Amino acid sequence: MRIRKSFLILIALPLIGGIIFGAYVLRWLSVLLLSIITLAYLFGEELRIAYPSISRKEIVERKDEIERIAKIIEKAKKSPVSRSILEEQIIEIYMTLSDNQAETYRRLHEKPNEALLLIRKEGDFLENLEKALKVVEVDIDEGGRSPAEG
The missing domain is CATH 1.10.12 (Lyase 2-enoyl-coa Hydratase; Chain  A, domain 2)
Structure with missing residues (x-):
């Protein structure tokens, strides 16, 4: 005490x-x-009553989205859990482009498109991620074509 x-x-x-x-x-x-x-x-x-502190102001620093994703990508080289997080991020991108988000989510889990297949592919993860992001970029530029088309 x-x-x-x-x-x-x-x-x-x-x-x-x-x-x-x-x-x-x-x-x-x-x-x-x-x-x-x-x-x-x-x-x-x-x-265990907490006494209010007048003089101290606690500031919690939060990582921005870019730092968080960069750390996940770094861990994804070795960890399948981090890879699945990146897959979910890509699925969220397609869900944002879609009118029916639930249908897009279900469809991408049942039949993954080209970007998801590239991330799951064995080999150099960073190279595969770069290719997958280019596929996503092309899909965005095309106005969000259907993810089932691949």
Whole structure:
């Protein structure tokens, strides 16, 4: 359990008051206040209540889409899971071009087109990926021909 500076300051005031005050009643009031503060702090620690941080602002850096895809391509040289992620990305491109996305998704999984066959092909993965992306580029330029045509 880590003790915070704010808690030390809170308990210091009644503690000093209990020592400095001359009257018996004021000392007991200070001790009572000290015990209430300590009880509240320990109860909060038991519940694991997060205290809001005013001075610190946490910034989470997120990778942009290009860095994420570049890392997936790097891993796809060895990993079949990364290759399947790239296949799904290509299928998403065709789904975006299509009017009926569900039908396109089903059709490409049942009968893959030329781009998907090139990615699945054995050999140099990066070369096959480049060829597959050129096929996708041609399909996009042609106005999204039917993925079943290959």
